[in-house]
Amino acid sequence: xxxxxxxxxxxxxxxxxxxxxxxxxxxxxxxxxxxxxxxxxxxxxxxxxxxxxxxxxxxxxxxxxxxxxxxxxxxxxxxxxxxxxxxxxxxxxxxxxxxxxxxxxxxxxxxxxxxxxxxxxxxxxxxxxxxxxxxxxxxxxxxxxxxxxxxxxxxxxxxxxxxxxxxxxxx
Numbered sequence: 455x456x457x458x459x460x461x462x463x464x465x466x467x468x469x470x471x472x473x474x475x476x477x478x479x480x481x482x483x484x485x486x487x488x489x490x491x492x493x494x495x496x497x498x499x500x501x502x503x504x505x506x507x508x509x510x511x512x513x514x515x516x517x518x519x520x521x522x523x524x525x526x527x528x529x530x531x532x533x534x535x536x537x538x539x540x541x542x543x544x545x546x547x548x549x550x551x552x553x554x555x556x557x558x559x560x561x562x563x564x565x566x567x568x569x570x571x572x573x574x575x576x577x578x579x580x581x582x583x584x585x586x587x588x589x590x591x592x593x594x595x596x597x598x599x600x601x602x603x604x605x606x607x608x609x610x611x612x613x614x615x616x617x618x619x620x621x622x623x624x625x
């Protein structure tokens with residue numbers, strides 16, 4: 455697929471960790487929050503939603519960058535659950551606001567302490583095929599466009615190209 459880089463997350467030194475506490479889930483992103491870790495993050499959250507978890511807090515204090523795919527996944531989760539971003543810097547906040555998700559994802563402006571790294575469990579990572587990953591990326595960007603019309607200009611061509619590539623794989 456030409457529309458995105460398919461490098462697996464495990465090869466680029468990033469990870470996500472979680473701590474389950476009182477029917478809420480605390481996540482810590484270390485490194486980058488990108489298309490490389492969005493799929494297993496989404497799968498993990500969906501499995502917890504089936505167990506009636508409905509509050510997800512994402513710590514971006516150790517996050518170097520966040521991309522549109524990860525933001526689209528957050529938006530998808532926020533359509534049915536409470537999602538808050540904590541310890542975010544100006545770049546993270548600007549990205550969330552520019553893509554128009556700040557009305558669905560709560561941005562907590564003050565510093566917030568989470569449990570120590572030892573209390574956090576690394577999220578399970580599993581390999582995904584190109585088709586699965588591309589479908590997740592497509593859905594994340596379609597959600598961004600659907601939620602905020604200005605995202606059409608940002609992602610419309612990308613979504614069209616990715617949809618065409620997925621159709622070629624399917625046939």
